[in-house]
Amino acid sequence: MRRALRKAAPYIYILPALFFVGAFLLAPMLYTFYLSFTQYDLMTPPRFIGLDNYRRLLTEPNFLTSLTNTFVWMLGTLLLPVGLGLFIAVVVDRVALAGVFKSVFYIPLTISAVATGLIWTWMYGPDLGVLNTILRAVGLSGWARSWLTEVPTNTLAMIAAWTWKMTGQNMIIFLVGLQAIPKEPVEAVKLEGATEWQTFRYVVFPLLRPMTMVVVTMSLINSLNQFDLIYVMTQGGPYRSSETLAVTMYRESFTMFHMGYGASIAIVLSIIVILLSGSYLRANLKQEGAQ
Amino acid sequence: MELNGLWRRMLCRALLLALVALMSTTVLAADLKVYHDKFSAPSWQGPFEQMAELASEELGITWETIGYPTTDMHQTAVRTSLPSSRAPEMFTWWSDFRMEALYKTGGLVDVTEAWDAHADEYNPALRAAFEFEGRVYGVPTNLAYWSMWYNKPVFEKYGLKPPKTWDEFIEMCEFLKGEGITPLAHTVQGRWPTFIWFQELLTRLDPDIYEALMIGEINYDHPTVRQAFDIWQDMLEKGYFVDPGTDLFAEVPRMFANGQVAMILIGDWYTDGLDSIGLKAGVDYDTFVVPPINPEVGPVIIYEAAPLLFSKNAANAQYAVRIADWWLSPETQARWCSILGFIPPNSKTDASFLMEPKKNLLNEINEGGYRLVNRYWEATPTEICEAAVDEFARFILNPDQKEDVINTLVTIADRYWSAQ
Amino acid sequence: MKRRILVYLVVVPLCLVWLLPVWTSLLVAFKNLDDYASQSFWQLPSQWNFVDNVKYAWNKAKLGTYFINSLLYGVAGAAGSIILASLASFSIVRLRPKGANLLFALIFSGTVFPFQMYLVPLYKGYQELNLYDTKLGMMLFYISICTPFATLIFRAFFSTIPNELMEAARLDGCSDLRIYLQMFMPLSLPAAAVVAVFQFTWVWNDLLFGLILTCSADTRPIMVGLAQLQGARAAANMPGLMAGAVIASIPTIALFTALRRYFIQGLALQTAGE
DSSP: HHHHHHHHHHHHHHHHHHHHIIIIHHHHHHHHHHHEEEEEESOOOOOOOOOHHHHHHHHHHHHHHHHHHHHHHHHHHHHIHHHHHHHHHHHHTTTTTTHHHHHHGGGGSSSHHHHHHHHHHHHHHHTOOOOHHHHHHHHHHOOOTTTTTTTTTHHHHHHHHHOOOOOHHHHHHHHHHHHHSSSHHHHHHHHHOOHHHIIIIIIIITTTTTHHHHHHHHHHHHHHHHOHHHHHHTOSSSTTTTOOOOHHHHHHHTTSOHHHHHHHHHHHHHHHHHHHHHHHHHHHHHHHHOO | OHHHHHHHHHHHHHHHHHHHHHOOOOOOOOOEEEEOOBBSSBHHHHHHHHHHHHHHHSSSOOOOEEEEHHHHHHHHOOOOOOSSSSSSSEEOOOTTTTHHHHTTTBHHHHOOHHHHGGGSSOOOHHHTTTTTTTTOOOOEEEEEEEEEEEEEEHHHHTTOOOOOOOHHHHHHHHHHTTOEEEEEOOOTTSGGGGGGHHHHHHHHHHHHHHHHTTTTTTTTSSSSHHHHHHHHHHHHHHHHHTTSSOOOOTTTTHHTTSSSSEEEEEEEGGGGHHHTTTTEEEEEEEEOOOOOOOOSSSOEEEEEEEEEEEBTTTTGGGHHHHHHHHHSSSSHHHHHHHHHHOSSSTTOOOTTOHHHHHHHHHHHHHHOOOOEOOHHHHHHHHHHHHHHHHHHHHHHHHHGGGHHHHHHHHHHHHHHHHHH | HHHHHIIIIIIIIHHHHHHHHHHHHHHTOOOOOHHHHHSSSOOOOOOOOHHHHHHHOOOOOOOTHHHHHOOOOOOHHHHHHHHHHHHHHIIIIIIIIITTTHHHHHHHGTTTTGGGGHHHHHHHHHTTOOTTTHHHHHHHHHHHHHEEEEEEHHHHHHHTSHHHHHHHHHHTOOOOOHHHHIIHHHTTTHHHHHHHHHHHHHHHOOOOOHHHHHHTTOOOOOHHHTTSSBBSSSSOOHHHHHHHHHTTTHHHHHHOOOHHHHSSHHHHHHHHHO
């Protein structure tokens, strides 16, 4: 009895989290999986139609645009908010005024996605917008443009807005990681005459790996599921040119009320997310285990 | 350990807060529920609450008003609950094809009886927007007319008058452009507003063709439809419009107030936005109906009818016809429309509360024998409409892709109608 | 030295870029309608109208009622997920039962799915279970949705704590639960502070679930109130909206400021405490 209990004990720690996630997140997910094989408009009961939704997805001309945009978002997010977040965290760590810098980059995080979208729509406005006004004022009116209606400028412009919002979050997670790094190895290589870059590249960055893993994983997931900002700023337009898979899914589900079809897009999207973040996580966990 | 204490304190506080919260529960006092989607700007939350008070005085029925600030979540809530007894007794919706799917589930209450009692008070075109197979399933919350709203000081400065013919209108656009003022507003932002100029040009060419196109009797390659695209392309290329990336609700009112743009073609509810930045009706802005392109076309105006619908499965569905009858009466309409500044749909309602421009518009529609045509958003099937507004956006941004846009529209419409 | 040059050459201009949208929208919150309509973004208001704008936002959107609700949901989401996630992570990283990685993957999979797809099943499920439009229902959901990310953070943080510490404690005869409570939790204050700040902010800024899982003013969160100030079909009172957005972000900024020292100077604090 006691031994059984001791064996079960580690699972008891995990159980509460598993219960909450299972009941409130995984169960709805399973229901959506079921819906993806049906036709459903929320009013008449779901009708089973097999793989039709998935077949339709493959023949949809806009599917490729959404997929491309989704990957552009992924790459852009890994490059900008993650890269910048790491850069700022490393550079700003333990310098004078660090607190001020950190707060500045943190502010956008406290603003909701909807408000962020509104602010940036306004930054990008073609006539009264902040960006174009500045460009015209400094004699660069040739650079002024309709940021949200030109393709692919619109997607890049929104990634810039997202960078503004998310860099602070990544910076902070990196900072937490930097705090946990023991001082001794860093001091040791410095004494041996390593440059700042060498210290970072060969000592700090590898020690930062657990937090890098958090940041990259979250960024992968968030960027692949990117929805809020696009929906406020362009609604995926003009003519569906800035849609990501998540926006397409939302449009089918909550504008057209093709719930089954929307569910099939959600499933495809999740598979992409699981494949990418899963393989990244696995590779890292393996490395961790080896150490 | 000091930190341990901090943890314990934080935990205790969180648990305490949770307990307090759990013990408070909501009490529901009203008989009915109304769901609406005008929870932001414009807001119908206050007006619906005032109407609930009026209803409780006059009918002995009261309701709880639940607003959704986004139309998608409003629709999700209504659709999901409609088949069950949890459905709201009443909810705001859209007319015609946007209402069809709900009608087909059999979940709406037939309120024809109430309409028959008020038959002589309403334009039959309005009733038709809520009618399926001869029965009516909703009452109007808002009847909006679509006309051109213009900057009055700009017009006065250059001695311009509302145009009587299409040629005069185009001449005026050309003149304003020469003065450095953008004549017309439009946008691709927000997706839906791209149909505005399409529906206007086509109804000014031939309202019969417009209506035939809406219900699939003809397709988008019809010569008259092509002609509408040609005129539109010409206007786009001549630079009569603002940058299509300009937001119709955030930026256009400010540009209009500054005199950067002279005219906005839109439903009369748009005046809310103009008033909200401090413009005065009749002083700063006024309105006119766009003249016909084809002179043989009589006076036509596009309308938009928003209904209040009643769910059959709701717990207290039995009140529906009584409320509908009360809602349609000239007195109730006077109350509702005066709170919101709407043009009353009931012809017996005293409309003297209206702002000057709307009063004049209403007189002109009544006396000029105007034909009412339902707007594109509701008049054509949703499946076509949602795809078409994106194609219109492509055309606005790339007028040279006209042929391709028309071909795509033909395919979209074909696919829908052949499946029916 | 080199680092200082980098700071001034790159970080200061970046800061200015970051502040530009904040500054311009903040300025709008201080303008009256006339100034807002007629001025360019960089012009200072002719009349400072902030107090009136705040009053407008506060009254029109009934922010007061919603404020309390969101505070409750935010605290529940943050505290709940910290407890659940730290417990689970402790076991996954330190007790390493069979299948620990699989269980972690299961918890973590709660974040991979696009959130919008939870809406309809949750709405239906909540109505069946009578959780719809209740504070309890909202708290349970927010705790759940906050847990996967929190687990990821705690897992990463716990794995940086040297194994020797745990072995030593075990040799001293400490039970696992005591090690978790008296050693891992105090050491993980930085991680807990990060989770608290991020998850509180997430819950605070959530509109979608607040909208679909509630319908009365008693239970709705603050973002629903804020959404009332936005224009769906008519131009919004932008100064009012911005004033609303400013007051709505006070709690999240305050929380960040309050907890900042725990996760930015976490290490220093540990050494001082011991």
